[in-house]
Amino acid sequence: MAGGMENRSRKRQVLSFFLCLCVSLVACETIRYSVPEEKKSGSLVANIAKDLKLHVGKLSGRSARLISKSSEQYFELNTRSGDVIIKEKIDREDLCGQSDPCLLQFEIVLENPLQLYRIEVQIDDVNDNSPKFSKNEFPLELPEQLPVNSRFPLERAQDSDIGTNGIQSYAISSNEHFSLDVHSRGDGSKYAELVLEKQLDREEQAQLMLILTAADGGLPQRTGTARIRVNVLDSNDNFPQFSQSVYKVQLMENSPKGTLVTKVEASDLDQGSNAEITYSFRQVPDKVLKLFQLNPFTGEITVLGIIDFEDAAMYEIEIQATDGGGLYAHCKVLVQIKDMNDNAPEVTLTSLTSTIPEDSSPETVVALFSVRDRDSGDNGRTLCSIQDNVPFALKSTLKDYYELVTQKPLDREKVPEYIITITATDRGTPRLTSVRIIRVQLSDINDNPPVFNESSYVMYLKENNPPGLLIGTVRAADLDTEQNAKVTYSASPGNIGDFPFSSSISINSENGNVFALQSLDYEQTRDFQVTVRAADGGSPPLSSEVIVRVVIIDENDNAPFILYPLQNSSAPANDLVPRSAEAGYLVTKVVAVDGDSGQNSWLSYQLLKATDPSLFTVGLQTGEVKTSRPITSPDSVKQKLIVLVRDNGEPPRSTTSTLNVLLVDGFSDAYMQLLDVPQEEEQQDTLTLYLVISLSFISFLFLVSVVTIVTIRLYKTRQCREQYVPSSRNFYCDPNFPTNPAETSGTGTLPQSYCYEVCLTTGSGTSEFKFLRPLVPSLPVDPIAAGGSILDCQINSSLKGEKESGRASVSEDSIPRSSGEGCIVNKVIGINENCGQNGWLSYQ
Secondary structure, eight states, X not given: OHHHHHHHHHHHHHHHHHHXXXXXXXXXXXXXXXXXXXXXXXXXXXXXXXXXXXXXXXXXXXXXXXXXXXXXXXXXXXXXXXXEEESSOOOHHHHHTTOSSOXXXXXXXXXXXXXXXXXXXXXXXXXXXXXXXXXXXXXXXXXXXXXXTOEEEOOOOBOSOOGGGSEEEEEEOOOSSEEEEEEEOTTSOXXXXXXXXXXXXXXXXXXXXXXXXXXXXXXXXXXXXXXXXXXXXXXXXXXXXXXXXXXXXXXXXXXXXXXXXXXXXXXXXXXXXXXXXXXXEOSOOHHHHHHEEEOTTTOEEEEOSOOOXXXXXXXXXXXXXXXXXXXXXXXXEEEEEEXXXXXXXXXXXXXXXXXXXXXXXXXXXXXXXXXXXXXXXXXXXXXXXXXXXXXXXXXXXXXXXXEEEEOSOOOXXXXXXXXXXXXXXXXXXXXXXXXXXXXXXXXXXXXXXXEESSSEEEEEEETTOOTTEEEEEOXXXXXXXXXXXXXXXXXXXXXXXXXXXXXXXXXXXXXXXXXXXXOOOTXXXXXXXXXXXXXXXXXXXXXEXXXXXXXXXXXXXXXXXXXXXXSSOSSXXXXXXXXXXXXXXXXXXXXXXXXXXXGGGOEXXXXXXXXXXXXXXXXXXXXXXXXXXXXXXXXXXXXXXXXXXXXXOSSOOEEEEEEEEEEESOOOHHHHTOSOOOOOOOOOHHHHHHHHHHHHHHHHHHHHOHHHXXXXXXXXXXXXXXXXXXXXXXXXXXXXXXXXXXXXXXXXXXXXXXXXXXXXXXXXXXXXOOOOOOXXXXXXXXXXOSOTTOEEXXXXXXXXXXXXXXXXXXXXXXXOTTOOTTOOOOOOOOXXXXXXXXXXXXXX
């Protein structure tokens, strides 16, 4: 059907086009088309080429274009087909609103020759909008008792569509009170009125909810709804009503102000101000107005004045309730007063001593008071008492009079103040009680001596302290007050050693600080005691004493002292060790002491330096010097040991002890008559450099001229045997010894003249380069006098025979018959031209 209508419209448009066609730019009648709104983009409006009878190819050739009159481009021209299509979806309501017709104008422009065609497109309305009210709910307030057929206009609904698509009718939901009357305006729009069909009663139904419906005439039909809330307003058509006509209540006399007596209540079926009830007294005497108060809004009757049973036992009160419209109602309130014991006993203080000495004697009167009750009978008879935990008592004197007296000894230091509660009770029902509180303070007397916070004090002080150093503090407290509690401190006379306390110790009399006046020495004084006296300022003063023990703490201010061996001797003794001693042999013991105490006096011993450190050990705790290995032949005859003695203080202190040890073959008298002992030369650092240079030079010479050195050694050996003088082979001969064998024939020893041959090896150290001199004739000469890499080769000058044979012939020795055991007859000495370990010889 829509397609047929479109074809007929197109035919009309073509006919109109032929009637108005112009060849030039002169204006002609406008070509019109119609298009329904809401058509989608790309929908066809018309074919201009056909309607204008133009060839399609000429549209593009003549630069045909579409020019819109509006700012929005709703249409576009397809120059290839000549179709005018919808470029953008069109909403008639947004474009034209309620205007009819709704037209869009544009022009088709052709060039060569220039031609202009004016075109109008009418936008037809479709039913795409529903009726709509401005609000979802409309309140409507109507008073009750309105006459029937009363009319109330309702708000119109709005519909963006036009014509038959606009609003055509209104309807209301079914109800018994209202109907709807629909009218038309001059412009064709419709509106509705609400008509009252049945009178309203707020007490029956206070609110009605109606549904108003608006419908348009489109296909399909669209509707819109809104709620109409009808609130029925009240009219004052009801009187207030009390819940009771007479209220009966009982009230205790002396009820406090504000006590609720009763509450009257009236109700009204109306609403709003018509139901607002106010209460008031009606024809009430002035006395009642002074005793009772009525709340005009709640109806509560409360006590305003003093209710006394003796004045009146019953009160009758009339109350009126009035609503907002002036309607009222009445009721009566009967108040019955109940009697009670409403007078409590009264305590009147006649005399009071608020401060008494703590040494007050028993039965001392503190206060005098009386008790009175205004009631009569049992309600006026009273009993009086105080609490049990106080050293006071009550004594009855005259009628209704009492004395407060002391009963027990008092002590201000335990309880400085007493709060005494005097309780007076009558015998009424219920019993009434009144309380009177008095304060009694105790004045102080000097009955407590100062007490130290400790039974004794121990204070610690490091020795060598600076003068004026605070050692500690003594504290004493006095339970008394003011001057009786003011404590001063002093030290009792005494001595610290040979000096009085006053020269070493000072005590601050105000705060008890103890100071050291001079530096103290732990080694002189380990500790001492001072008696400190604390006295208060009372009269007479009281005092107490405490013992203060001051302990001197040791500091490591003393180095160890060597007791043995003595270090100040000009000729220190030598310790002899037989060469046969095994490992662990006790050589001697270093004994040292330390003037300090504790760990400051713990001593440890260690070997600091030795001629041969591997030969001896020193006990860490005992100081015992023992051999650490068996003694061998290369070990030096004289061993020098330096033992370090160190304490365990912080920082540690130490001292050294020098020991001289001689390695001997035995302990005969000959050893006890030593004339001379070889002296060790001090080791020098520069000797190392000389040894290195010498060893390097000797090694070089050895590699270059071994044969030459052997020849020179043979020559020098022969020369030494003949002349006993030093030669270039490093033989050293002692010319001081006799060369005649007869001089020694009686001794049974070898001739005293012998030479030393010194051989150096590459392993020599600074500590191993030694020079030895021959011992006295009575000492046997060891062929190896020094160990390490230095070998002394001893050559007896009396040896005869050929060196190459390795044997020598010696004359017979004679032995005196008086010789004892161990006498040395002779000594066989062999030589070996090798050096170092290869030159060592053994005999058996």
